[in-house]
Amino acid sequence: MRVILAALLIFSCSSFAGQFKASASTSTSVTLHAYDVVKYKLNMDWYKILSGQSHAFNGRMQITFRPSLDVPLDSIRLDKDPAYLRVDSAFSGGNRLKMDSSSGKLTLVLDIPLSAGDTGKVDLYYHVTDPGVYPSPDSLQKGLYIYYKGAQLTGQYTVPETVAYTMSEPSDARYWMPCYDDPSDKALCAISVRVPTGFVAASNGTLDSTIDNGDNSSTFYWSEDYPIATYLMCATAARFSVVKGTAVIGKKSIPVRYYVYPQDSSKAVNNPVCNIDTVISMMKFFSSIYGPYPFDKYGMTGIEPFYYGGMEHQTITTMNRNYEFDRRDVAHELAHQWWGDMVTLGTWKDIWLNESFATYSEAMQLQHLDEASFENEMNFYAARFFQEDSTQLRYPIYAPPTGYIFGLAEYYKGAWVLHMLRNYVGDTTFFAILNRYRTDYEYRNAVTSDFIDVVDSVTNSDMSWFFDEWIFDQGYPVYTKTFSQSGDTVSVTVSQIQTNAPKFRMPMEIGVYSGGALSPFQVIDSLPGQSFKLYFQEKADSVVLDPYNKILARYPGQSLTEVSGGKGTPAIYTLLQNYPNPF
Known part of the structure; x- marks a missing residue:
């Protein structure tokens, strides 16, 4: 809605x-009653x-x-x-x-x-x-x-x-x-x-x-x-x-x-x-x-x-x-x-199963037509969610508080959760998850734990770490970084500085730019402060976190001057004009 x-x-x-x-x-x-x-x-x-x-x-x-x-x-x-x-x-x-x-x-x-x-x-x-x-x-x-x-x-x-x-x-x-x-x-x-x-x-x-x-x-x-x-x-x-x-x-x-x-x-x-x-x-x-x-x-x-x-x-x-x-x-x-x-959602605590899925679907139908429109839509979702989160109330997606059952976290943050899950498991597995979710629960009710069970089954792994931080907890990561280079080693220190939110464990790409060319490195960031050593033979001009915009996060101090053009340039979130926001 x-x-x-x-x-x-x-x-x-x-x-x-x-x-x-x-x-x-x-x-x-899901709600037991006599008939x-x-x-x-x-x-x-x-x-x-x-x-x-x-x-x-x-x-x-x-x-x-x-x-x-x-x-x-x-x-x-x-x-x-x-x-x-x-x-x-x-x-x-x-x-x-x-x-x-x-x-x-x-x-x-x-x-x-x-x-x-x-x-x-x-x-x-x-x-x-x-x-x-x-x-x-x-x-x-x-x-x-x-x-x-x-x-x-x-x-x-x-x-x-x-x-x-x-x-x-x-x-x-x-x-x-x-x-x-x-x-x-x-x-x-x-x-x-x-x-x-x-x-x-x-x-x-x-x-x-x-x-x-x-x-x-x-x-x-x-x-x-x-x-x-x-x-x-x-x-x-x-x-x-x-x-x-x-x-x-x-x-x-x-x-x-x-x-x-x-x-x-x-x-x-x-x-x-x-x-x-x-x-x-x-x-x-x-x-x-x-x-x-x-x-x-x-x-x-x-x-x-x-x-x-x-x-x-x-x-x-x-x-x-x-x-x-x-x-x-x-x-x-x-x-x-x-x-x-x-x-259909089993309880109103699970409203994100309705609204996040529909919101991400509207973005995917744009992606089907034009990748740039999809990227703009996802950036819009992030900006609107950040605005609500910073000016109204921070709350978990699951079981939102009174007055926020149709808050933007249920729509825009939830859409980003699905997007991050898709990026993590890959398209083939992501759509296999949705296929299984459909066949297991079509014309019935599902609750959040049902969806998580499907994800675990299809991926043959325990994904509780992902849902614990993104669905059951609140907020999002705020990353800062410093870097230095010695010979063919680029040392990057990544810090999570968010407050009133957990420390997130997330796979992340670190992009090293040299002469306008981007070289991405995959790491797992899970600590308040964590250092990574990257093998890089060229002179590093700049380092950017999440250069392909795969994580719902903010990067204070990371400016446009640190990146050069080309598809996948990191997005700098800005507040946009109001759109008929979902309810």
């Missing part, structure tokens, strides 16, 4: 998407809210579930917001169930306890009373957002089109549907939305049917046959124009859709920076390095107001209209279909 701050390997297909269709939940519940959701079937009536008649809507949720423990299950607890979402009644097998909301959650007492292996089903009838229609304060807007065409918002902004949409990450699905709102419990889903005639409702999965109800309304029926987390479920409705394309990946034809405001439809076809053909080419590129696109459809809705750059709802990304044709934002959200949607 992105927010706007003031913002080749051949893969085996034997375990890919097809075998998961129409199956029960395949997730591994596992198999499927959500949700019906929402948005006719009145989109026609301006009401700020409330009615819904019906059917939840299919099964016990996950070896003890009888006599009740289930669901998440729902106590202020905005009211469950009017609940039934199972035609029997009305007792409900209790005193704990802040909704507890349903089952009429017949379930044993291991049994499957249960409950139907809940509910209504949302106040979804936070503007001009209510933004603090009231949770989960469901509604804006009316012509409304004047902050800063004399005029809403261009009437729109209603859901936005749940990390835990706001409970504001618009009763559910078990935890990313570790993935389930199948079916969502239908009734809207006024002329509106289009987009949601997860494939469009099964659109029914004209004969009362100036239509109902859109969607179903997702692959396991999905609640924060990735969504519905978006506006008077969209639908621009259609097809991505042919292997032997599979995948529908691609741009849901845009009518005035943007030509851009979806012809925008020179990014259009529907660009999206299709990105899908093919990511499929070539990550394995085939994991779902049966990919779409994007371009809307405003939307206070984020984009959100990777499964198969149907929600894009801020200002960035719906921005190549980097589009690539970021598309990459999430593999990393975040197909393989």
Whole structure:
């Protein structure tokens, strides 16, 4: 997900998407609870809210579930917001169930306890009373957002089109549907939305049917046959124009859709920076390095107001209209279909598994086109991370503190961690790691230790030293150096002078320049101060650390005058203009 701050390997297909269709939940519940959701079937009536008649809507949720423990299950607890979402009644097998909301959650007492292996089903009838229609304060807007065409918002902004949409990450699905709102419990889903005639409702999965109800309304029926987390479920409705394309990946034809405001439809076809053909080419590129696109459809809705750059709802990304044709934002959200949607974080402590992977993916799709653009992008990531780290808060990537779950360390530092891992193990092994990570955890959940186990297995080594310092600890190395030459020996002393951070053990290249020619030497630096003797017969004009910019680090005192031109000249990090930073 992105927010706007003031913002080749051949893969085996034997375990890919097809075998998961129409199956029960395949997730591994990381957060242990008494039951596992198999499927959500949700019906929402948005006719009145989109026609301006009401700020409330009615819904019906059917939840299919099964016990996950070896003890009888006599009740289930669901998440729902106590202020905005009211469950009017609940039934199972035609029997009305007792409900209790005193704990802040909704507890349903089952009429017949379930044993291991049994499957249960409950139907809940509910209504949302106040979804936070503007001009209510933004603090009231949770989960469901509604804006009316012509409304004047902050800063004399005029809403261009009437729109209603859901936005749940990390835990706001409970504001618009009763559910078990935890990313570790993935389930199948079916969502239908009734809207006024002329509106289009987009949601997860494939469009099964659109029914004209004969009362100036239509109902859109969607179903997702692959396991999905609640924060990735969504519905978006506006008077969209639908621009259609097809991505042919292997032997599979995948529908691609741009849901845009009518005035943007030509851009979806012809925008020179990014259009529907660009999206299709990105899908093919990511499929070539990550394995085939994991779902049966990919779409994007371009809307405003939307206070984020984009959100990777499964198969149907929600894009801020200002960035719906921005190549980097589009690539970021598309990459999430593999990393975040197909393989989903197990807990919010593991948010970097979503965001770092998607951020590095947007850089790699630039590398696929132009190496210089890739290098500039990585330098940009470093500069923005350094800025946050020095002016706000220093924290580890794993389990970020409150308020920083979507901090820049999760995006930009994490992307650099993947880049350094790639440099250390090499391209072949790096993409083999991602291949194994996919095949081991596709359509399931993974936590950080799972990814580390994959890395250890593929590399046949213990990589804990790398993850301990870069993921579980905080900061980055700050290197200084001195050098001298005696005969054919260049002596280099490297010091790590960072504070509030560990001393890093990192393979490093030391570059010795002579007459404009660079000679790199590989060393392992792991101490606060460490000396290296390099055999060098020419006269050393200067020495630079990390001449090919492979480490996320700073080098005070290392100036441009110490290096000469040519590909791979060390980067001097500078603060750049703000870009729509990821969230």
